[in-house]
Amino acid sequence: MSVQGGNQTIRELKIMDALNIFGMLTANRISDFSGVAESTVNNKLKEMEEIGLVELSPASTPLKKQWMLTAFGQAASRTFKENNYPYFMIVPENFSESNREKYNKIYEALLMDWHTFEEVRKISKSTKMEAKMFLRYIQYRYNLEEGLSHKKIKYKIFREE
Incomplete structure (x- = not known):
């Protein structure tokens, strides 16, 4: 995850929260619920996959990529949730x-x-x-x-x- 700036990290945490709640989602569904632009979601998912936070789900197809948290991503999400959850949890105001x-x-x-x-x-x-x-x-x-x-x-x- 990026530590460059607060907004960058919050976007990644919102993506993680969406995946934590729903299990597995496509990038456009993550965008719909997290309030993060779909192009940003796609970029963040690639970065998060590289460091082992997310992976493609077994239900994923080449035309419909579905993402889910890895065990490491779930542990990271739990840690952030315990400490700073109100700051990045997805809320209805984030929805499309x-x-x-x-x-x-x-x-x-x-x-x-x-x-x-x-x-x-x-x-x-x-x-x-x-x-x-x-x-x-x-x-x-x-x-x-x-x-x-x-x-x-x-x-x-x-x-x-």
Whole structure:
């Protein structure tokens, strides 16, 4: 990782946070969620691969490269997370504008009531993949509960009082 300047390092840490949350992502998905420009993400991924922080996932293809943290990258991410996490964690304000709007609709709906996956998709007008990613993000950041109602899994965010 670059130690040239704070912004450089923060970009790399945001990339690592996105990969930590979602497991494996393409460069454009990392960009969508981290707020780092896709061209910068591509450059940073190459640098991070060279020093062993990230690698191509087994699901990667020549046309669709999917990246994931290595064991070393996971350890580095944990270390930064323990010490300075609020400064580089990805937050909805980092999301692309369309993703932020979709996320906000899902978040607000799940704060109010239980919803199935299909309801989440309809509320936010998301694709299946987007809805899965938003739910994964919410699960990672908040207290997302799952329940069974009429043989359907439903989700709701519970706030800790």
